[in-house]
Amino acid sequence: MQLGNVFVGIQPSRGYDLDPSLNYHAPDLEPTHRYLGFYHWLREHFAADAIVHVGKHGNLEWLPGKGIALTETCYPEVAFGPMPHFYPFIVNDPGEGAQAKRRSQAVILDHLTPPMTRAELYGPLQQxxxxxxxxxxAQNLDPTRLPLIAEKILQLLTSTQLQQDLELNMPNQExxxxxxxxxGYLCELKEAQIREGLHIYGQCPEGRALRDLVVAIARHPNAEHRGLSRAIAAAWNLEIDPLTAEMHQPYQGNHPRLSGCRTVGDVVDASKHLRLNALSISAPKRHLST
Structure with missing residues (x-):
């Protein structure tokens, strides 16, 4: 597709298989005539001044040839030639970005990952x-309602097929x-980290998206810090690791903030609010307001 003096195309597959992903990293698979012809057309007929590869990652940088200091017989050089090469590349994969830099002379333009957030629950799972x-x-307030609630739970488990995921033999188990x-399973789903939408190049997340992204980063430990989740657990004197604990295990502590928690999953969910509050207090309101 040509838009003025810009040509937008799809990078061709470098092999012959029906599944192109099988050929991406093959170190000895020579590119097809069609593949070499595509780049030849860009250079010699369209007369492009530069090429921008978008998306992680392409297959040009994985063509056969030397790992570094490529020669004129290495296929990245054969296909691409001395063409200016720009490559917007996601920041969380520096290894494959370095491959494009070494083997196709790409100028790497790093960009953020999509904003991260908690999966939460919705629809039948929320119900x-x-x-x-x-x-x-109802166990404490009105036990007569237990059979009715149990029947509704059973119906939802059947309709969502969760009993298969959890390998529950429900007719024979109380x-x-x-x-x-x-x-515990619902708590694990709720705590799972997922991408929320797409990253817009050149724009930093704002509001809730920025807050959730910072929390997602801060909750995990690194070489120097134990992470926000473990720091909160230590402050509450909890004898659990919120990152590895079994969510369905019963909570037996007596911390006043956790008086309504039945399971470890409830404790982890309660710590979510403290993580968000701590971040909202420590960061400028104009950046994290919802």
Whole structure:
């Protein structure tokens, strides 16, 4: 597709298989005539002044030839030639960015990852979590409602096929046996880190997206810091690791902030609010306001 003096094309597959992904990293697979012809056309007929590869990652930098200090017989040089090469590249994969820099003379233009956030629950899974909470409350307040709530939980498990994911033999197991396992599984889903939308090149996330991204980064440890999640657990004198603990295990502590927590998953969920509050207090409001 040509837009004025800009040609937008799809990089051709370098091999012959039906699945192009199988050929990306093959060190000895020579490119096809069609592949070499594509770049020849860009250089000699379209007369491009420069080429911009978009998306991690392409296959030009993986063509056969030397790893560094390529010669004129190495296929990246054969295909691309002495063409200015710009390559917007995601910042969390420096290894493959370096490959493009070494073997295709790319100018790497780093960009952020998409904003990260918690998966949370929605739809039937949110309904299931509400029913589990309602069941636990009914145990103390109104046990006569337990059979009705249990039936609704069973129906949701069947409709969402969660009983297969959790390998529950429900007809032969008591509700009290598998309910903590369901509760823990829902907590794991809720805490999972997912990408929220796409990154817009040249724009920093703002508001809630920025806050959630910073929390996602800060919660994990590194060589010098134990991470926000473990720091909160230590401040609460918890004998659990919030990053590796089994979410369905019962919580037996007595911290006043966690009086309503039944499981380790509930504790991790409670710490989420403290993580967000700590970040909102320590960062300028104009950046993190929702």
């Amino acid at each position: 299931l979590e509400n029913l589990v909470d309602e069941y636990y409350e 509700l009290q046996t598998w309910l903590p396992q369901i509760d």
